Amino acid sequence: MAPWGYEKDNGPAHWHKDCPIANGKNQSPIDLINGEVKYDSGLKPLTAKYVPFSDAKFLNNGHSVQFQPSAGNGSELTGGPLAVKYNFEQFHFHWGNNDTEGSEHRVDGKMYPAELHFVHWNSTNPSFKDAVGSGGPNGLAVLGFFLKVGAENAALKPITDLIPKVKDAGTSVTVPSNFDMQAILPATLTDYYTYDGSLTTPPLAECVKWIVFKQPLEVSAAQMEAFRSVINRDGKPMGGNYRPPCPLHDRAVKTSFK
Numbered sequence: 001m002a003p004w005g006y007e008k009d010n011g012p013a014h015w016h017k018d019c020p021i022a023n024g025k026n027q028s029p030i031d032l033i034n035g036e037v038k039y040d041s042g043l044k045p046l047t048a049k050y051v052p053f054s055d056a057k058f059l060n061n062g063h064s065v066q067f068q069p070s071a072g073n074g075s076e077l078t079g080g081p082l083a084v085k086y087n088f089e090q091f092h093f094h095w096g097n098n099d100t101e102g103s104e105h106r107v108d109g110k111m112y113p114a115e116l117h118f119v120h121w122n123s124t125n126p127s128f129k130d131a132v133g134s135g136g137p138n139g140l141a142v143l144g145f146f147l148k149v150g151a152e153n154a155a156l157k158p159i160t161d162l163i164p165k166v167k168d169a170g171t172s173v174t175v176p177s178n179f180d181m182q183a184i185l186p187a188t189l190t191d192y193y194t195y196d197g198s199l200t201t202p203p204l205a206e207c208v209k210w211i212v213f214k215q216p217l218e219v220s221a222a223q224m225e226a227f228r229s230v231i232n233r234d235g236k237p238m239g240g241n242y243r244p245p246c247p248l249h250d251r252a253v254k255t256s257f258k
């Protein structure tokens, strides 16, 4: 099979051929249906502590644009539904070619123009790769933030300003060491959906504790347009790099809010 992508000949409908788990019972993303979620008063506050990275790249890997430090630096996620500390690994984006599509998760069927994923791995494993292969839904913890068009996002501006430098697949650029990743997050990480799921790209491993925030982040129209200028590994606009929702099967979606 041609390398996986989001085109007609290599998109989500084809992924099961190389990754049979694509048809598993714990796949992501899902449609978050408010009438079917359940408030869980036992969900603790989430704490993300991100230390500025001295050596990080912003890259185009052919299917997303991604902030990738060269090594861990103590940036970590704890609390919420998580039983242990998770180490920060990378963040990346999924987006559409217009404002009516682009997010992976949906809320009552509504898609946002984009979705930002902060990926963390369970620190009881020796590495990210081991965490992905560790089996069960506690290998990774991914924070999902919807993006909607509105005011310019000053915290994301150092990243969106780099997008023109990684227009083509396989390109990367060094991120200035004063980039403050913590500033991207809302002051308090409250009001989220959480459920057991998978990576939304091959290998689609069912190793993810998903934490999707109810409140979208805002980015300007110009920042959204920057994403839409990125080219994928097939030489086409990368917009549309989102997987459609998967069946919930017998999973429960819990919320930290009523």
Ligand SMILES: Cc1ccc(O)c(S)c1
Binding pocket: 117, 119, 142, 199, 200, 201
């Ligand atoms: C580890 C990882 C890689 C790519 C993704 O889209 C997600 S959601 C997670």
Ligand SMILES: [Zn+2]
Binding pocket: 092, 093, 094, 117, 200
């Ligand atoms: Zn993702």
